Amino acid sequence: MLPAALHTHLEALLNTRLEADQSLAGGDIHRAARISAADGQDYFLKYNRNADRKAQEMFRTESLGLAMLGAARVIAIPKIYGHGIAGEFAFLLLEYIAPGHRSRAFWEQFGQSLATLHGTTAAQFGLAHDNFIGSLPQSNRRRDSWPEFYAEERLLPQMRMAREQELLSASDARLLDSLCKKLSDICPDEAPALTHGDLWNGNFLCLADGKPVLIDPAASFAHREMDLAMSRLFGGFDEAFYRSYEANWPLEPGFEERLEVLQLYYLLVHVNLFGGSYTDQVQRILRRRG
Numbered sequence: 001m002l003p004a005a006l007h008t009h010l011e012a013l014l015n016t017r018l019e020a021d022q023s024l025a026g027g028d029i030h031r032a033a034r035i036s037a038a039d040g041q042d043y044f045l046k047y048n049r050n051a052d053r054k055a056q057e058m059f060r061t062e063s064l065g066l067a068m069l070g071a072a073r074v075i076a077i078p079k080i081y082g083h084g085i086a087g088e089f090a091f092l093l094l095e096y097i098a099p100g101h102r103s104r105a106f107w108e109q110f111g112q113s114l115a116t117l118h119g120t121t122a123a124q125f126g127l128a129h130d131n132f133i134g135s136l137p138q139s140n141r142r143r144d145s146w147p148e149f150y151a152e153e154r155l156l157p158q159m160r161m162a163r164e165q166e167l168l169s170a171s172d173a174r175l176l177d178s179l180c181k182k183l184s185d186i187c188p189d190e191a192p193a194l195t196h197g198d199l200w201n202g203n204f205l206c207l208a209d210g211k212p213v214l215i216d217p218a219a220s221f222a223h224r225e226m227d228l229a230m231s232r233l234f235g236g237f238d239e240a241f242y243r244s245y246e247a248n249w250p251l252e253p254g255f256e257e258r259l260e261v262l263q264l265y266y267l268l269v270h271v272n273l274f275g276g277s278y279t280d281q282v283q284r285i286l287r288r289r290g
Contacts, residue, residue: 005087055090061131065219111244120194125149147183158268175290192221229262
């Protein structure tokens, strides 16, 4: 059952009567629901208590990220109906997408489309606004080079956070500093690419017609290999996806050797969110590469 203030606000926003709502599982941060309106339209709602305005800002930047990805007109995003405040809750209202079948053709189209999306570029790495990865703040201050951006706006802020929580040691921090000085030798020099930024199996959908849809972005202009590195965590995607991507935009040689360095940011995020075995993974990478 939706909070009364949220229910009333959404009816006014949509100019229709809401007849039913069904809680949906799967979100680690926000509550989610499928909303059914009197006109037969279904909507996907994310909402959360707006403590310290954080939820409002998370939904605002998520909406901006979706709109930016959608503007490239390469991969579909859910239609955005609005975001805002209703009582003590912040919300984001999107098109509800019924799941389709992830066939071989789906994976091939997804790989091709992601390669095309990555062709959307900018003058610098970063973005005009900061956003979030999971529930953690993500700085997008613009930088001229990828090694500088990856070190200063991705790796080092997460290490500082982990040190403040006493999840990683001063020795770990020194190893990361050493690794950051090697990034220009590790990462191939490429133009900034529009990236989803958090591309794992939970952050895309399949339409009924078999086409991919992107959700829950942490978008920025980054190195294109970051999306591929994230996709390889937690089981990876179907091999047809990777073959299709490579057929449309081959990666520079040595991707497998630098993969763990690219995944390090996402693993540091998971250290700060969950601790546990992610700490061990980060420390092993730092010992090998620092």
